[in-house]
Amino acid sequence: MAKAEAQNIDRSKMKVSDEVVVSMSGVNKWYGTFHVLRDINLTVNKGERIVICGPSGSGKSTLIRCLNRLEEHQVGDINVHGIELNSDVKNIEEIRREVGMVFQHFNLFPHLTILENCTLAPIWVRQMPKKDAEEIAMKYLETVKIPEQAHKYPGQLSGGQQQRVAIARALCMQPQLMLFDEPTSALDPEMIKEVLDTMVALAEDGMTMVCVTHEMGFARKVANRVIFMDEGQIIEEKEPEEFFNNPENDRTKLFLSQILNH
Amino acid sequence: MPQKTDNKSVNFVRTEAAPLLPPPASEAGITGWLYQNIFNSMSDFSSPVATIKSVLMGLLTIFLLYVGLGQFWALLDFSLFSAVWSAPEGVKREACLTVDKGGELPSGWHGACWPFVAAKMKFLMYGAYDNDQLWRPNVTALIGLIGLAWVMIEPLPYRRYVGAFLLTIYPLIALILLTGGNFDTDYNSVTVITILGLLLITIGRQAAAGRMGQTAGEFAGMFGTFGWIFIAYAAVNATLGVDFNLRQIGTNDWGGLLITLVVAVTGIVASLPLGIVLALGRRSHMPVARILSTVFIEFWRGVPLITVLFMASVMLPLFLPEGVNFDNLLRALIGVMLFSAAYMAEVIRGGLQAMDKGQFEGADALGLSYWQKMRLIILPQALTHVIPGIVNTFIGLFKDTTLVSIVSIFDMLGAVQSTYADPSWGTPVQDETGYLFIVIIYFVFCFGMSRYSMFMEYKLSTSRKN
Numbered sequence: 001m002a003k004a005e006a007q008n009i010d011r012s013k014m015k016v017s018d019e020v021v022v023s024m025s026g027v028n029k030w031y032g033t034f035h036v037l038r039d040i041n042l043t044v045n046k047g048e049r050i051v052i053c054g055p056s057g058s059g060k061s062t063l064i065r066c067l068n069r070l071e072e073h074q075v076g077d078i079n080v081h082g083i084e085l086n087s088d089v090k091n092i093e094e095i096r097r098e099v100g101m102v103f104q105h106f107n108l109f110p111h112l113t114i115l116e117n118c119t120l121a122p123i124w125v126r127q128m129p130k131k132d133a134e135e136i137a138m139k140y141l142e143t144v145k146i147p148e149q150a151h152k153y154p155g156q157l158s159g160g161q162q163q164r165v166a167i168a169r170a171l172c173m174q175p176q177l178m179l180f181d182e183p184t185s186a187l188d189p190e191m192i193k194e195v196l197d198t199m200v201a202l203a204e205d206g207m208t209m210v211c212v213t214h215e216m217g218f219a220r221k222v223a224n225r226v227i228f229m230d231e232g233q234i235i236e237e238k239e240p241e242e243f244f245n246n247p248e249n250d251r252t253k254l255f256l257s258q259i260l261n262h
Numbered sequence: 263m264p265q266k267t268d269n270k271s272v273n274f275v276r277t278e279a280a281p282l283l284p285p286p287a288s289e290a291g292i293t294g295w296l297y298q299n300i301f302n303s304m305s306d307f308s309s310p311v312a313t314i315k316s317v318l319m320g321l322l323t324i325f326l327l328y329v330g331l332g333q334f335w336a337l338l339d340f341s342l343f344s345a346v347w348s349a350p351e352g353v354k355r356e357a358c359l360t361v362d363k364g365g366e367l368p369s370g371w372h373g374a375c376w377p378f379v380a381a382k383m384k385f386l387m388y389g390a391y392d393n394d395q396l397w398r399p400n401v402t403a404l405i406g407l408i409g410l411a412w413v414m415i416e417p418l419p420y421r422r423y424v425g426a427f428l429l430t431i432y433p434l435i436a437l438i439l440l441t442g443g444n445f446d447t448d449y450n451s452v453t454v455i456t457i458l459g460l461l462l463i464t465i466g467r468q469a470a471a472g473r474m475g476q477t478a479g480e481f482a483g484m485f486g487t488f489g490w491i492f493i494a495y496a497a498v499n500a501t502l503g504v505d506f507n508l509r510q511i512g513t514n515d516w517g518g519l520l521i522t523l524v525v526a527v528t529g530i531v532a533s534l535p536l537g538i539v540l541a542l543g544r545r546s547h548m549p550v551a552r553i554l555s556t557v558f559i560e561f562w563r564g565v566p567l568i569t570v571l572f573m574a575s576v577m578l579p580l581f582l583p584e585g586v587n588f589d590n591l592l593r594a595l596i597g598v599m600l601f602s603a604a605y606m607a608e609v610i611r612g613g614l615q616a617m618d619k620g621q622f623e624g625a626d627a628l629g630l631s632y633w634q635k636m637r638l639i640i641l642p643q644a645l646t647h648v649i650p651g652i653v654n655t656f657i658g659l660f661k662d663t664t665l666v667s668i669v670s671i672f673d674m675l676g677a678v679q680s681t682y683a684d685p686s687w688g689t690p691v692q693d694e695t696g697y698l699f700i701v702i703i704y705f706v707f708c709f710g711m712s713r714y715s716m717f718m719e720y721k722l723s724t725s726r727k728n
Contacts, residue, residue: 068626068627069626070623070626070627093629093631096626096627096628096629097629099627100627101627103620103623103624103627105620106620107618107620107621107623107624107627108624109621109624109625109639109643110643111642111643111646111722120628120630120638121628121629121630124630124634124638125628125629125630125634169628170627170628173628173629
């Protein structure tokens with residue numbers, strides 16, 4: 001069944017190029033004395049769809065949050081889009097302009113309408129005229145299939161709709177890279193599908209994506225690489241078919257047997 | 263088909279929708295309201311204990327109604343029905359005296375003496391402000407009221423600009439109208455400051471364009487800001503120095519409601535922005551900003567307002583060099599401002615604390631700068647959360663203005679008390695009438711603020727619906 005689905009998607013635009021979008025080398029991070037990220041080396045090329053999975057507390061969210069400096073790493077180099085990520089505020093703001101992020105709890109701004117949520121950053125960060133920003137916002141709201149909700153407030157939408165708005169909001173900045181931090185974990189089962197469909201459509205469009213998720217069906221379908229993390233380290237990194245059919249590390253086998261067998 | 267041993271099927275399929283029925287009488291309408299709010303607690307007679315409880319509740323209700331209505335009636339009677347409303351020309355205290363004391367009112371009369379308030383009205387409103395110049399505070403109040411109403415009424419256009427006018431140009435107009443302007447401005451220093459300001463702005467522009475190197479570029483914004491502050495300062499000073507041909511009236515002559523409003527409005531308007539800056543500073547990651555804000559807030563919260571006012575008016579002049587002399591009212595104003603800013607800061611910090619971390623992260627991830635994040639995302643939500651606390655501080659401040667009377671500034675309370683010294687109006691009801699009058703005025707202002715804040719809360723919560 002999973003294989004049949006995997007063939008269902010349009011791979012014509014999903015091309016991985018040689019251009020490097022993210023490179024992390026020797027990244028280490030501590031919370032106090034707790035070593036959360038241990039020697040992370042990761043390169044993401046343009047057009048890749050990477051799924052990061054692992055047990056809770058394994059550092060996967062921390063890893064992608066380091067990519068736009070929501071978390072600070074202490075040792076190692078992170079380079080996003082050719083910009084070195086250090087404490088320089090200018091660099092950080094430049095990187096955040098190019099990297100979109102979708103959160104587990106959506107983090108929409110409840111005091112602004114859907115449309116205002118989407119146009120806020122283009123207007124204030126990219127200095128786009130309001131009209132152009134609204135045009136772009138409506139375009140992406142159509143992409144995520146909720147243009148008719150544009151003038152409502154986030155509190156009036158369902159969880160799945162809110163998460164799709166969050167995706168549209170990130171897309172409005174026209175980012176080069178999208179980070180997804182457990183985008184479906186806070187959703188009812190019925191709403192997970194609509195969000196995953198949106199993400200699949202995004203992948204089909206050729207977006208570079210790094211997703212922390214437990215949706216293994218999604219990983220099989222769109223990922224070109226799956227990364228398994230445990231205790232702050234990258235344990236195994238493979239193409240999805242290989243990863244699910246021939247896991248090598250014992251920890252990976254245990255994890256897969258636990259999440260797939262029920 | 264799965265069946266239980268007693269042959270009853272556990273399966274159930276609804277074929278018809280359950281009917282929608284009107285609520286019982288105890289849930290809706292006037293009877294429902296009366297039942298839920300009044301008779302609910304005294305209509306249970308099912309057992310002896312419940313009956314006793316119901317009867318006791320009934321007696322308590324009747325007693326409370328008796329006391330409450332009695333007080334309310336006494337107040338109405340004193341202020342309206344038994345009150346003396348007018349006195350013939352030239353008649354003063356005699357208008358409010360009973361027969362025993364030499365007046366014409368029946369023995370045992372007790373009511374308000376409104377002619378006394380009417381006779382002292384000018385003093386209660388303006389203090390010793392020159393009688394022929396009263397149009398100046400009136401015009402000031404009128405402009406302020408119109409502006410405020412404009413900002414508060416939703417459908418009116420340009421509300422943002424009116425608000426900006428109220429916060430920038432209006433204080434200047436008020437200052438000139440009330441004092442008379444024509445301060446001895448040193449125009450040489452104004453010129454120097456203007457030139458400095460222009461210079462800073464030019465440097466800022468050059469730096470922003472990247473023509474002065476990396477380090478200067480980062481401070482471009484700061485140069486520009488300081489430049490504009492200099493220019494604004496010079497402009498204010500230059501304007502204050504202009505002779506508008508108004509008579510100068512020192513703040514010693516101000517009094518009554520005028521003082522109350524000047525102190526309260528200055529405190530309220532200044533405390534909000536100052537409080538925001540202090541609250542942000544106290545949560546800042548920069549140690550200097552955090553320590554300075556914390557020390558400031560804790561210092562001002564740690565001393566009573568009376569002490570602040572006393573220090574400002576009595577002690578401060580002792581420390582200042584000979585000849586340097588601040589206006590007494592100005593010193594009190596600064597004290598009130600800083601004092602209320604410290605309280606406001608803690609209220610606002612409470613709102614910031616209550617913000618979900620995700621809101622900060624959401625704003626960060628979009629690439630907003632610190633100030634954009636605060637102004638567009640965090641503060642609008644945080645301030646909404648703490649509207650009750652903010653208005654609390656405003657109302658407290660409004661009432662605390664009476665404390666300025668201890669540094670011999672005659673606010674409304676001070677003014678009314680000093681009218682009691684006038685023997686020509688000396689009657690037994692003089693005090694009660696005077697206090698009742700200012701109670702009404704304070705109540706109107708404070709209740710107004712309270713209602714407006716409830717309106718704001720309602721408006722903001724319905725527009726967000728979450």
